[in-house]
Amino acid sequence: MTRQGHTPDVRFPRVLGIECVGEVVQSTGEALPRGASVAAVMGGMGRQYDGGYAEYVVLPNERLMRVDTNLDWSDFAALPEAYLTAHGSLTALGSFGGGTTLLVRGGTSSVGMAAVSLAKARGWVTIATTRNPEKVELLLERGADHAVIDDRSIGRSVREIRSDGPDYILDLVGANTTIDSLHLVASGGTVCVTGTLSGVWHISDFEPGAMIPSGTKLTSYSSHNVKSSEGASVLQAVADGVARGVYYSNLDRVFSLDQISQAHQYMENNLAIGKVVVLV
Numbered sequence: 481m482t483r484q485g486h487t488p489d490v491r492f493p494r495v496l497g498i499e500c501v502g503e504v505v506q507s508t509g510e511a512l513p514r515g516a517s518v519a520a521v522m523g524g525m526g527r528q529y530d531g532g533y534a535e536y537v538v539l540p541n542e543r544l545m546r547v548d549t550n551l552d553w554s555d556f557a558a559l560p561e562a563y564l565t566a567h568g569s570l571t572a573l574g575s576f577g578g579g580t581t582l583l584v585r586g587g588t589s590s591v592g593m594a595a596v597s598l599a600k601a602r603g604w605v606t607i608a609t610t611r612n613p614e615k616v617e618l619l620l621e622r623g624a625d626h627a628v629i630d631d632r633s634i635g636r637s638v639r640e641i642r643s644d645g646p647d648y649i650l651d652l653v654g655a656n657t658t659i660d661s662l663h664l665v666a667s668g669g670t671v672c673v674t675g676t677l678s679g680v681w682h683i684s685d686f687e688p689g690a691m692i693p694s695g696t697k698l699t700s701y702s703s704h705n706v707k708s709s710e711g712a713s714v715l716q717a718v719a720d721g722v723a724r725g726v727y728y729s730n731l732d733r734v735f736s737l738d739q740i741s742q743a744h745q746y747m748e749n750n751l752a753i754g755k756v757v758v759l760v
């Protein structure tokens with residue numbers, strides 16, 4: 481996003497990278513001894529101060545989330561931003577019990593697949609979208625109960641699965657699908673807009689009273705201020721779940737730091753299905 485100019489407050493030169501994992505080399509925090517494995521996301525890293533595309537990263541102690549894990553670095557690196565964002569979004573949506581139906585628009589994205597994993601573990605029924613029929617099998621393998629092809633109109637397919645609409649929708653596609661999501665969600669349900677995969681950020685002529693059905697709720701989630709204490713316990717549970725095979729790391733491909741431009745190209749050409757990790 482930053483390289484494409486979507487974070488205009490960033491001043492260059494700046495080391496990019498909004499998330500990272502690694503080992504503590506030196507710290508002023510007693511709870512962060514040398515050698516501890518940690519993760520960090522957002523909070524200004526890679527934007528207001530230098531970020532994760534580096535051998536060494538200097539971060540505020542409160543950014544660091546300690547996670548004890550034997551996962552490979554590449555699998556561990558695939559978890560923080562995707563799973564913390566998915567967890568935060570599901571929390572923003574609410575907490576119905578088992579049987580709650582969740583539709584994830586942009587289901588093959590890293591955040592989308594993480595959300596499906598977490599929702600599945602809560603006993604929710606999950607429907608995930610992709611524009612690409614070749615990815616349907618993968619979605620089902622990663623735990624989606626239903627996969628729907630997003631050919632711009634998904635209402636009919638979704639209502640064939642849940643006639644009165646899903647209880648929740650996690651919309652990662654963006655402002656161009658938000659209004660449709662608000663009309664697709666069950667009456668009184670909630671839509672959380674967390675992503676803008678379409679690149680569309682604004683709803684033109686937004687008129688809440690006319691565009692949000694009565695009683696339906698619209699919310700959003702941002703990982704910007706994720707608290708390290710809460711994030712660490714979420715990530716610990718996720719890392720343990722990945723180690724047990726309950727969750728997936730959704731790691732697609734690993735690049736080295738000197739291949740960073742190829743890594744960006746790979747993502748921009750929509751070749752990744754899951755996380756792209758850079759190892760140093």
Ligand SMILES: NC(=O)c1ccc[n+]([C@@H]2O[C@H](COP(=O)([O-])OP(=O)(O)OC[C@H]3O[C@@H](n4cnc5c(N)ncnc54)[C@H](OP(=O)(O)O)[C@@H]3O)[C@@H](O)[C@H]2O)c1
Pocket residue numbers: 561562565586588589590591592609610611612615652653674675676677678679701702703704747750752753754755
């Ligand atoms: N709010 C937050 O705190 C937060 C945090 C992290 C990420 N995000 C946002 O969440 C979204 C997902 O992030 P990510 O890193 O998980 O993405 P990602 O893994 O890079 O997602 C790639 C997938 O998105 C789908 N996609 C691409 N363009 C699309 C379009 N125009 N319409 C519908 N689907 C499209 C493609 O799936 P198919 O080819 O299968 O359709 C593609 O495989 C992004 O918008 C990101 O900026 C928000």
